[in-house]
Amino acid sequence: MSLWEQAAQCYRDAGAHAEAARCYGRAGLFRQAADLYLEIGDPASAVPMFERATEQHQAGWLLVHVLDRPADARACLARHTPPPAPAPPAVWSAPILLRQLVEARCDIAERARDTAALATLLNVQEALAGPDPVSDVRVTEWATSVAKGMGRMDQAALVHAAAVRGRRPGARQRFITWAAAEFGTPIVLPPDPEPAVAGRAA
Amino acid sequence: MTGRRRRGNPPENPPPARRDRRPALDIERIAEPARQAAERPSPDAPKPPPGRRPAPVPAPRRSEIFARFGTASAALGCAGRLVGAHRDGDVRAYTRADEWWLHASVELDLARSVVHATGGTLFVLVEGRFVRDRGFGQHPSAGPADAVEPSTLLECPLLDLVRAAGLHPVRSHPAQSSTLILPGAVTADAVRRALDAGLNVRHQPVRLRPLWGEATAASPANVRLDLTAAQGAIAPTLLQAFARLPVTLVARACGREGNLLLQHSRATPMPDQHLAALVGEDRLWVLADAAFGCWWLEPLAPAEDATGLVMTAPGFHLRDQTAPPARLDETSTSPTVRVIADPAANRRCDALLLDDAELGELRLLLEGHPLAELALIVPGADAHLMLAPGGLLETFAVGRPLTCIGPGLLYIGRGRRLDPDLPPTARRRLFAPDPGHAVVLLGDRGLRFRLDEQRPVWTLWASAGPPIVEQLPNATVAALRDLDPQPQAPRPQTPFRRLLDRMATPIPVEELLQQALAAEAAGDLPTAAELHRRRGDAYRAGELYERAAERER
Numbered sequence: 001m002s003l004w005e006q007a008a009q010c011y012r013d014a015g016a017h018a019e020a021a022r023c024y025g026r027a028g029l030f031r032q033a034a035d036l037y038l039e040i041g042d043p044a045s046a047v048p049m050f051e052r053a054t055e056q057h058q059a060g061w062l063l064v065h066v067l068d069r070p071a072d073a074r075a076c077l078a079r080h081t082p083p084p085a086p087a088p089p090a091v092w093s094a095p096i097l098l099r100q101l102v103e104a105r106c107d108i109a110e111r112a113r114d115t116a117a118l119a120t121l122l123n124v125q126e127a128l129a130g131p132d133p134v135s136d137v138r139v140t141e142w143a144t145s146v147a148k149g150m151g152r153m154d155q156a157a158l159v160h161a162a163a164v165r166g167r168r169p170g171a172r173q174r175f176i177t178w179a180a181a182e183f184g185t186p187i188v189l190p191p192d193p194e195p196a197v198a199g200r201a202a
Numbered sequence: 203m204t205g206r207r208r209r210g211n212p213p214e215n216p217p218p219a220r221r222d223r224r225p226a227l228d229i230e231r232i233a234e235p236a237r238q239a240a241e242r243p244s245p246d247a248p249k250p251p252p253g254r255r256p257a258p259v260p261a262p263r264r265s266e267i268f269a270r271f272g273t274a275s276a277a278l279g280c281a282g283r284l285v286g287a288h289r290d291g292d293v294r295a296y297t298r299a300d301e302w303w304l305h306a307s308v309e310l311d312l313a314r315s316v317v318h319a320t321g322g323t324l325f326v327l328v329e330g331r332f333v334r335d336r337g338f339g340q341h342p343s344a345g346p347a348d349a350v351e352p353s354t355l356l357e358c359p360l361l362d363l364v365r366a367a368g369l370h371p372v373r374s375h376p377a378q379s380s381t382l383i384l385p386g387a388v389t390a391d392a393v394r395r396a397l398d399a400g401l402n403v404r405h406q407p408v409r410l411r412p413l414w415g416e417a418t419a420a421s422p423a424n425v426r427l428d429l430t431a432a433q434g435a436i437a438p439t440l441l442q443a444f445a446r447l448p449v450t451l452v453a454r455a456c457g458r459e460g461n462l463l464l465q466h467s468r469a470t471p472m473p474d475q476h477l478a479a480l481v482g483e484d485r486l487w488v489l490a491d492a493a494f495g496c497w498w499l500e501p502l503a504p505a506e507d508a509t510g511l512v513m514t515a516p517g518f519h520l521r522d523q524t525a526p527p528a529r530l531d532e533t534s535t536s537p538t539v540r541v542i543a544d545p546a547a548n549r550r551c552d553a554l555l556l557d558d559a560e561l562g563e564l565r566l567l568l569e570g571h572p573l574a575e576l577a578l579i580v581p582g583a584d585a586h587l588m589l590a591p592g593g594l595l596e597t598f599a600v601g602r603p604l605t606c607i608g609p610g611l612l613y614i615g616r617g618r619r620l621d622p623d624l625p626p627t628a629r630r631r632l633f634a635p636d637p638g639h640a641v642v643l644l645g646d647r648g649l650r651f652r653l654d655e656q657r658p659v660w661t662l663w664a665s666a667g668p669p670i671v672e673q674l675p676n677a678t679v680a681a682l683r684d685l686d687p688q689p690q691a692p693r694p695q696t697p698f699r700r701l702l703d704r705m706a707t708p709i710p711v712e713e714l715l716q717q718a719l720a721a722e723a724a725g726d727l728p729t730a731a732e733l734h735r736r737r738g739d740a741y742r743a744g745e746l747y748e749r750a751a752e753r754e755r
Binding site: 002003004008010011016020026 | 731741748750
């Protein structure tokens with residue numbers, strides 16, 4: 001364990017999270033540093049840590065969704081990820097969808113037309129309902145936030161419903177919790193027709 | 203373009219003046235038509251016939267007036283206005299009991315307005331007696347009952363009136379020039395300050411003699427400085443600063459010849475120029491408040507430019523640059539490590555450097571403070587070092603904060619750094635910090651403290667407690683005496699036993715602190731950090747780990 005990491009642990013034990021995050025950053029543990037910055041409510045300091053931890057999607061999402069800096073979010077994506085392919089991929093994956101969701105959120109923040117954002121939500125629903133390897137929970141959460149930013153609660157419900165149809169782990173509970181938080185009423189989902197596929201639960 | 207003419211631009215071809223026709227609105231003077239005609243003779247105007255001349259303006263009739271005042275200030279104010287109205291007139295002052303009188307020969311209506319405006323009572327000389335004026339109408343004739351005998355008045359010079367009236371504060375106006383009268387001891391500073399402000403300065407040695415009293419009693423020689431701003435006015439704050447110098451007068455020169463020096467932001471009831479007219483041509487008055495006094499000013503030498511009073515730095519001399527330069531080896535000096543200010547460097551507060559006076563204030567700051575448990579004081583000859591294992595990590599209002607830059611306990615002022623920056627090896631070789639000493643680098647010197655002299659900081663205000671008397675029941679004491687002393691059987695000292703003993707007895711906190719400080723002084727910061735962590739002070743341990751990581755960099 002390096003001296004920086006030991007210093008960070010000591011600071012963390014002492015409750016000095018800002019100093020601990022700084023030392024984690026010096027130790028090269030950028031993800032821990034970013035999480036600590038988020039814990040103490042300093043997303044602006046967390047963004048460069050996420051970037052250095054190659055979590056450019058998370059950095060971009062923080063920039064546009066929390067800090068309301070869509071131009072910086074687009075620049076962050078352009079710096080660290082290759083430009084998206086013009087044709088849709090054969091298989092949807094979480095990084096592709098996360099990038100599209102950040103760009104859709106940027107469109108909403110810049111008050112652009114929501115055509116592209118709607119297309120992104122449709123892609124998310126297709127990926128969640130299908131057998132594609134999209135196990136990252138952030139896809140559902142960010143898609144719901146994008147739909148809410150557009151004022152399209154129907155699309156948010158469709159995203160949750162797609163995740164339930166695709167038997168994503170925890171999707172049913174997230175749907176129920178979301179509906180209770182947004183509308184104040186519990187919803188009743190039909191029971192699963194068949195047990196979840198073991199491979200998708202991973 | 204229309205035919206309308208722009209405002210402000212003169213017409214290229216002004217219309218010819220019409221002499222045969224009067225304009226619709228013409229402004230003419232209505233006073234002194236004869237004088238107007240004489241001043242502006244018109245070639246077209248009809249000349250008066252040679253036999254008729256304009257009637258001469260009758261000269262206003264002057265009356266011998268006397269004015270009575272209750273205060274010298276009012277009398278002096280009235281005298282100033284009478285002198286201003288009639289520069290050729292003669293105003294005399296008289297006194298009677300507590301009254302002040304003025305005599306002048308002026309027009310009656312002017313005298314009425316001036317005397318009444320200044321709160322006086324007007325009398326007119328009628329048949330050898332002063333008859334009180336009614337305030338309006340014709341010249342008073344026969345004397346009424348309240349007439350005053352002229353023989354009861356005693357003449358006094360106007361200077362006595364000035365002395366009795368005194369000076370009163372007035373709002374000072376920005377002036378381009380000012381005059382200082384000051385002792386020689388503070389002259390150089392004042393000249394340097396004035397030159398720094400871009401003023402022209404002339405100095406003149408003078409002697410002051412009392413304006414009232416014996417003329418032989420003179421003050422020591424003083425210096426008169428005349429300050430002149432090349433542009434604009436002298437800053438009022440600069441004049442206020444000069445006025446705070448010891449025994450210094452800031453004055454303004456009044457009168458056409460500048461023969462009256464009146465204190466800055468002070469004035470008499472008489473206007474300055476009229477007061478200056480009272481001063482003789484070869485005299486120079488200085489009028490100031492009671493703190494400086496009123497004086498005749500006697501120049502001892504002509505005024506000269508004061509630039510020569512500014513001294514150059516010691517050892518400054520002109521060097522001939524045309525001579526062949528010396529060899530570089532001779533002229534260049536070996537670079538010296540300096541301590542320079544750098545606000546971004548060394549922001550941590552690890553120790554405090556205190557003097558004797560600040561030691562007494564530590565109790566006020568640290569009594570009841572958690573740092574009193576940790577902090578140590580290392581006394582020195584004229585400076586004392588307060589440090590704590592792992593650093594104070596807090597700034598205080600007393601002392602000079604220091605940052606530990608290592609190796610060991612090598613301190614530098616907070617917000618300062620070495621120039622040039624030195625690696626730890628060079629710092630160790632130059633400043634020789636060792637585990638038994640702490641070294642503090644100041645701007646001009648270094649201080650070395652013996653760590654053996656350290657003691658807890660709380661001993662500054664609590665050196666000893668009351669005597670403690672053991673309280674046991676008498677029976678217990680007697681029973682203990684009756685016991686035979688049993689020699690303690692020595693335990694076998696095997697390595698395993700020693701390990702067990704060490705694990706069974708926890709290290710006291712004080713010893714942990716001492717070990718941590720010793721490790722820190724030896725430069726073993728990770729060990730010191732681990733000791734602090736064992737002591738339960740994770741934050742201080744983190745600080746030490748961070749310092750260790752910084753030094754590894």
